[in-house]
Amino acid sequence: MLLRSRDYLGLILTISLSPAGLFGQRADKCEPATLPAAVTKSAEGITSRLLRDYLSFIATDEFERDTPSSASNLLDISAFAQGKSDIEGVWQLTEITMPGMTMKVTQPSVYIFTKMHYSKVYVASDKPRPVLDDYSKASGEQLFSIFVDGFDANSGTYEVMAEKLTLHPIVAKSPSDMKDGNWSTYMVKISGNTVTLTPETSNAGPSKKSLSYKLTRVE
Numbered sequence: 133m134l135l136r137s138r139d140y141l142g143l144i145l146t147i148s149l150s151p152a153g154l155f156g157q158r159a160d161k162c163e164p165a166t167l168p169a170a171v172t173k174s175a176e177g178i179t180s181r182l183l184r185d186y187l188s189f190i191a192t193d194e195f196e197r198d199t200p201s202s203a204s205n206l207l208d209i210s211a212f213a214q215g216k217s218d219i220e221g222v223w224q225l226t227e228i229t230m231p232g233m234t235m236k237v238t239q240p241s242v243y244i245f246t247k248m249h250y251s252k253v254y255v256a257s258d259k260p261r262p263v264l265d266d267y268s269k270a271s272g273e274q275l276f277s278i279f280v281d282g283f284d285a286n287s288g289t290y291e292v293m294a295e296k297l298t299l300h301p302i303v304a305k306s307p308s309d310m311k312d313g314n315w316s317t318y319m320v321k322i323s324g325n326t327v328t329l330t331p332e333t334s335n336a337g338p339s340k341k342s343l344s345y346k347l348t349r350v351e
Contacts, residue, residue: 218322219245219292222351225254230343243347250299251287295320297329325349
């Protein structure tokens with residue numbers, strides 16, 4: 133009889149201390165906050181000058197990023213919570229966003245992330261580069277436009293910590309990008325098949341311009 137009484141008392145305590153017993157009912161679900169829609173201007177196509185200034189996706193980037201709101205912080209952390217594997221794959225640069233303008237990238241690019249390495253190649257021009265019959269007869273201005281001003285590439289290793297991506301170039305078109313100790317860090321936001329990279333800082337110092345790169349997954 134004593135054992136049964138204890139069992140009965142334990143059952144009563146269990147029921148009375150359960151969340152339903154303590155609060156009488158389950159709490160209502162919280163409705164998600166509604167974020168204001170971003171309003172941006174769109175520009176179809178990018179000039180070579182803009183691409184050279186804003187598409188320098190290298191360790192010497194010098195851009196400045198506005199401090200994100202609490203809501204965007206939560207989105208960044210939540211989107212990247214699954215880890216480094218989310219960025220692995222093949223991507224294409226599709227948009228560059230800066231204050232008051234979103235520019236569509238029309239020329240080809242390839243960004244590849246494996247488990248430890250990355251590689252990126254892109255045409256930094258607003259139109260296809262000209263194909264010359266004899267490059268030995270090309271002017272210095274033509275060669276500069278085709279191979280220097282209109283094209284960039286570098287590859288190396290990368291690491292991810294929380295919602296930040298850090299690149300360490302190993303080989304690059306420009307020798308200055310290959311200096312020992314070069315690195316650059318970006319805030320990462322992954323949403324479905326797109327990645328938004330916002331430059332934060334590098335070995336050269338904090339970012340000084342506000343913009344972001346949008347990559348779209350192709351594989």
